[in-house]
Amino acid sequence: MTLFLTLYFFILGTILGSFYNVVGLRLPKGDLFKESRSHCPNCHHTLQWYELVPIVSFLLQKGRCRNCKKKISSVYPIMEALSGMTFALSFYLFGFQVELVLALLLMSLFHMIVVADFAYMVIPDRLLLFFLPLFIVYRVIDPLDPWWASLIGGAVGLFLTAAIILLSKGGMGGGDMKLFGLIGFVLGWKLLLVTYFLSTLIGAMVSWGLLAAGVIERKKPIPFGPFIVLGASFAFFSGRIIIDWYLQTFF
Numbered sequence: 001m002t003l004f005l006t007l008y009f010f011i012l013g014t015i016l017g018s019f020y021n022v023v024g025l026r027l028p029k030g031d032l033f034k035e036s037r038s039h040c041p042n043c044h045h046t047l048q049w050y051e052l053v054p055i056v057s058f059l060l061q062k063g064r065c066r067n068c069k070k071k072i073s074s075v076y077p078i079m080e081a082l083s084g085m086t087f088a089l090s091f092y093l094f095g096f097q098v099e100l101v102l103a104l105l106l107m108s109l110f111h112m113i114v115v116a117d118f119a120y121m122v123i124p125d126r127l128l129l130f131f132l133p134l135f136i137v138y139r140v141i142d143p144l145d146p147w148w149a150s151l152i153g154g155a156v157g158l159f160l161t162a163a164i165i166l167l168s169k170g171g172m173g174g175g176d177m178k179l180f181g182l183i184g185f186v187l188g189w190k191l192l193l194v195t196y197f198l199s200t201l202i203g204a205m206v207s208w209g210l211l212a213a214g215v216i217e218r219k220k221p222i223p224f225g226p227f228i229v230l231g232a233s234f235a236f237f238s239g240r241i242i243i244d245w246y247l248q249t250f251f
């Protein structure tokens with residue numbers, strides 16, 4: 001039964017993931033509701049339902065548009081697969097506990113941030129403003145211990161990032177600041193600091209690697225949002241894994 005449900009959450013994640021890809025790409029351009037049907041960006045051929053099956057369509061069509069044979073970015077199926085995996089992991093770790101809602105909300109927000117930040121170097125305000133009230137309601141129903149850890153986390157996230165922006169002159173942007181504030185509110189100040197540590201570490205290592213490999217140039221900025229998202233996901237899930245391990249070992 002657990003296996004069946006985990007598979008169910010994987011498939012749910014890939015379907016929502018393909019929707020989040022569209023939102024992440026359209027929201028920064030402001031045309032989220034202008035065109036209702038998905039189409040090929042090259043030949044404008046309207047996609048049929050069998051061309052929109054997450055991951056499967058991409059594989060069957062060997063990564064090309066059925067109509068014009070133009071290559072489709074492999075970012076789409078990769079993000080769909082990641083979304084499926086994080087949804088499955090969320091269910092595997094939390095089952096039908098209330099934290100499952102939090103995990104799915106976070107993974108949904110993070111997915112759209114990664115897509116938007118990679119494509120346009122922005123974390124859309126409207127995305128954060130859409131999720132903020134949902135997280136506030138969640139933290140009223142299932143507060144941190146103590147409950148004001150949310151407020152401290154939110155404040156630390158905003159002000160610490162603002163200080164970093166002032167001192168570093170361009171390492172991070174206003175979108176990163178708001179995202180850290182939101183993560184601080186949701187996860188509390190302790191996991192926020194873990195997120196800081198992990199995201200700057202991973203960001204520095206990846207940037208160094210890309211520079212060394214000649215993929216990017218020194219002056220060219222790279223989006224930091226995906227590293228924040230990665231750090232926060234590690235902090236969020238590993239916190240749970242460590243608690244599980246502790247309970248199973250000592251109780």
Ligand SMILES: [Zn+2]
Pocket residue numbers: 040041042043044045065066067068069070
């Ligand atoms: Zn096409």
